[in-house]
Amino acid sequence: MLVKRAALRALLPPDIPSTAAAASHTASVRPPSAVPGAPAGAQRRDTGSRTAGGRHAASAPWRSSWRCNAFLRECARTSDGAFSAGTTVLKARGLTSGEFLDWMDGAFAGDDERPLLAAHPEHYVMGTDAIGARVVENIGPHVCSFYMGGWGTDAMAWAEDADEPLPESEFPRKMSSNLFLEDGTVVGRALIQFGDTADGFTANLTVYFPTSCPKDVLDHHLRHYAVEFRNWIVAAAAARA
Known part of the structure; x- marks a missing residue:
């Protein structure tokens, strides 16, 4: 059920123009019996993530x-187990989704975190440890440390009952993840x-965030999405130029 609709605008260079819109609603999503990539009793390990200057990117926020x-x-x-969902929509010209995702794969797999960290001033750590892909960034007004796990088809089961999946014929490239x-x-x-x-x-x-989260947490992340993906799209286009 749709309870809010808002408009966002993400500005790209003239050759990569983009528009964005966001909508949020409340959805009851079946929680998985096990979280991919999150072993029971797992302990956090330092990723050793650094800023461009070689210093640890999250020393103060991490604490x-x-x-x-x-x-x-x-x-x-x-x-x-109930979540509120929000969607940011970006439209770009001059780059295919495959070309962009190839760049993203390389950025996340590489040793240079600068393109990932530089996409948003609220990015502090983006790296991988024994648990999974670790992120330290702002969630609403808070600095949080969490993991992204289960990217790919094995993690799509929770989305089967959701309203957000779009037709395969129009949006064949889909990825889902748990944030844990x-x-x-x-x-x-x-x-x-x-x-x-x-x-x-x-x-x-x-x-998606738990329904008891304040509304501004979801609203903030819709804007966060627009900023970081806008900058990643620009970086991917620049890399191909």
């Missing part, structure tokens, strides 16, 4: 992230879908 993690853990508990804490608590989800157009591609970027 305060436990407050946000406790907040998200409580939101997950009180929401009992080091103890395995699922505190969010992500579903990103890409479809090519005559002159570029459209990206539908959906994020």
Whole structure:
């Protein structure tokens, strides 16, 4: 059920113009019996992530992230498996979705985190450790440390009952993930879908947070999506130039 609709605008260079819109609604999503990539009792390990200057990117924010993690853990508990969803839509010209995703794969697999960190001033750590892909960034007004796990078809089961998946014929490239804490608590989800157009591609970027999270947490992340993916699209286009 649609409860809010808002408009966003993500500005790209003239050769990669983009428009964005966002909508959010409440969805009851069946929680998985096990979180891919989150072993029971897993402990966080330092990724050694650094800024462009070689310093640890999250020294100060990381210390305060436990407050946000406790907040998200409580939101997950009180929401009992129900999530609010919001979607940011970007449209770009001059680049195919395959070309963009190839760049993204290389950026996440490489040793140079600068393109990932530089996409948003609220990015502090993006790296991989024994648990999974670790991120330290702002979730609403809070700095949080969480993991993204289960990217790919094995993690799509939770989306089967959701409203957000788009037709395969138009958006054949789909990826979903659980956002979880080091103890395995699922505190969010992500579903990103890409479809090519005559002159570029459209990206539908959906994020889910527990329903008891304040509204501004979801609204903030819709804007966060627009900024970071806008900058990643620009970087991917520049790399091909």
